[in-house]
Amino acid sequence: MAFLRERSGAFSPEKIVALLLVLAPLGWLAARALSGGLAPADPFGVAGGALGGGGLGGGALGADPALAARPLVEAIRYIGEWSIRLLLVTLAITPARRLFNWPRLLAARRTLGLGAAFYVVLHVGFYVADIGDLGMVVREIVLRIYLTIGFIALVGLLVLSATSWDGAVQRLGAARWNQIHMLVYPITALGLLHFFMQQKLDVTEPTLMTGLFLWLIYWRIAQRFQHGTGLVAMIVVAAAAGLSTALTEAGWYLAATGIDPWRVLNANLAFSYSIRPAWWVFGTGIAIALASEVVLKLRPLPVRRAARPQVTSRASSSAA
Template structure:
């Protein structure tokens, strides 16, 4: 969650000029909150509107957090350095939705602090969620340029690497809260694993190519399918093989609604591999070494 100077508006760059990328990102980040407000106004949140709002804000917080973690890999894969300029906005938006998630939960319980504390203590998934939120708050409050100067670059980087275990805690909280239907948590976890795999390629010095990106996508998609299978088999006691076979329904029934999280993760990765081919800069021809210029003789010809 490395971020940029806090003294400018979300839609301007460091020089105070309008930036279409930042403005568009800011508008998109506001849309889930605006849509949720519209649903509440139109009484479209069901019989338990506060509970539904709690779930929606929590889901969007994790979605935005995963998108935040995608900035660095996408910057490398797409050769698009301008993406780094929206990373702070994304990170702080993930924190804002997480704080909204907690606030709406407190409203749902009528701000009964005794009840809220007892619920958190006796429900493991709430303890996990609170730990993730505390971590996000720590990263958000230290995301300014001033805090980078105070902590020093090395210590700041070390602190903000905690975003990875924080994201895992948040995803685990989401899966536990979802109980039986973990389609969305598994999808987000699979995308998170894909992003970690991209970082692994960079750490191991494996060059980005269509082949390496495609193999990473297929491997992560398979791992996502296996993780979903393991979760459902453990939670329901059903046959793991029969659960895994559900991933073949898209072929058997030729129904796009049968796409499972593993399919989506693989498709996203394959699309990025194709985009890498399109965005990959052409190799520039090597420059010829210039010979030192010969001194011009001022003598008269003989």
């Protein structure tokens, strides 16, 4: 099992945990499929109710009996949601590595990314099995825009997966390889759009996932300006992500149903009824900022020393 080992030959805890995270939802799905009766709610789910309805808790499969009347439909939805979650976890590796001074965490990124791609392939495979007619599947992908968007994301993930090995970096060169793997951002955005479009009325979880994705993007912008670990900058990132999440939710309901966006935005202040995704995103961002502040005080990042300019012999003689 070389893929679970470090270069030294020792087992990598980070790779092992990443693999278990990839396999856990499949194990849960298999358990529910084999239960034949009422099964506990999905412990990993975060889906909520419709606008103004239930909070976060309950899963993609909720408390439905086993996998409900159409098991493949439920499995398609469950696997699709987990593909988005794993993509976000993969993108979270880079900020987590820096915010918590955990360089070895980078070893888990490939396993998580390939796991997300596998889930998307499985998602499409279940869809094909449910339709039962490959020609019909092709027509649906061409004619239904949300399926077209999902298929484009699938192709993009397959390209990234095909180049996710050490030899690909050497053959393509580091610069070109990095350019190709920057596609993960538009691919994730397409996956989230696909998620929104197939959810119809209840977009609580797509909104939450989009908010977390925006937090990851905003953190990278802060990091580019050398503020990726500053407490004030992290609070600003959390606030910007939370506000963007609320605007995304309001904009989606306006475009999809014509609901007054102010009504949606006001729902974010109805704490007695539910906690909207924007607050979960903001709270998550604040929690990460505070946790990082504590960890980096106990285990500070190494100080980067500026390289001294090299002085040539000709320059030295001229100066003399």
